[in-house]
Amino acid sequence: MKGYYDIVGDGGSDILEQVEAQQASIARSLSGVRNLLAVGSGKGGVGKSTLTMQLACALRELGHAVSILDADLNGPCQARLGTLQDRVLVPDDSGVPVPKTRNGIGVVSMGMVVPEPRAVEFESVASGSSHTWRATKEFTVLRELLACMNWGKLDYLLVDLPPGAERIVQYAELLGPAALFVLVTIPSDMSRGIVARSLDALAKTPNRILGYIENMDGYYCSDCGRVKPLFPVPSDVKLDLDCLGTVPFDPELAALCDRGGSLADSPGSFSWQPVQRIAEEVCRRASECAPYSKERR
């Protein structure tokens, strides 16, 4: 009796072909992307999204073409960070152009598609059991976003990942082996411990991790002009990964973000120089890697 692999084709269900067509469509859409850089952590609340936007601004200042894909469908931040939450997506004959911030950074986020305060909900014929299919659907949405947007020629496409140490592998598989990763932590045992789990998960993939960024490494006191410790005891948890740089918590940045601004609008800001140095280090390390568009599959 024949087995599965003895039969050519699927008898007409066409499911595999459709999934393969989706993959081909993503590859076409990302063919002009030189570096795809996923910014993750595993831990929530460490400032990934804010840092992603500021890193994009710093890369832009260095003369690079940069866009951001907000992969956090359930807690999208990038539309608001880029003051693009009211931006309308307008299709042209070659796809959907990527909206840009006033600094020229492209941003694609569910925050432009599902208006606040609505939660992202999915239609289902299996009501009451969304845990069985929701993750699959979320990745389908991401695939559709990657495929339909007209990303154009980019030096960097930053992907702002949602929390979840084990799920970071799923994003690595979605984005392909040539996607680069940067991990973000804060100087606490808890955060570093979870980032260590992400690191362990990513070690099973072929993806290269450029390093980690230590965010909220102290806070800038505008009264005395010094950086003071934000966490009482330095973390004992060591990460087997290069540190790309540290960024202090900056109340000015928080205020800027609330207004949809960025550090690039406030070059005298205390945390701008550290972000710039990190951007330069990211560029140096990314230049040692093969271009994403050529090595994606």
Add this chain to the structure above:
Amino acid sequence: MKFLCVSCDEAMKLKEVNPPERGSLTVVYGCPRCQHEIAMLTNPYETQVVASLGVRVGGESAETEGASKCPFSGVVQSMGGGPEDLKIGFPWTPEASLRLENMPEFARPMAKTGIETYAKERGLTQIDAQVLEQAKNFFGM
């Protein structure tokens, strides 16, 4: 998933996909040699998992999938921008409609509403390719 006619040792072919009933999809396969037919009856979880992949059993031409391919249909319908709504309201030329249809379903309602608002504020009477270009420039893309 593939189906084999055991007596003929022949791969069965998809014959029809019937609309879902309470989340269950009926997919009929037949043996090209002996004409024997079987039906695969999915439970709602199985129907939903396939729909969550963004595919349709039987390919793009099949219109019988249980849930819409649109991952945000629930939100879309409550926003008054479901597929039916896309066919009425502000007139769109065929070329402009085609561009809209090239967007993912979940992104269409917000785009349609935004573009029509843009047109209405300028006293325009229909959406065509030229209006889309103007809107694109206006929204800084």
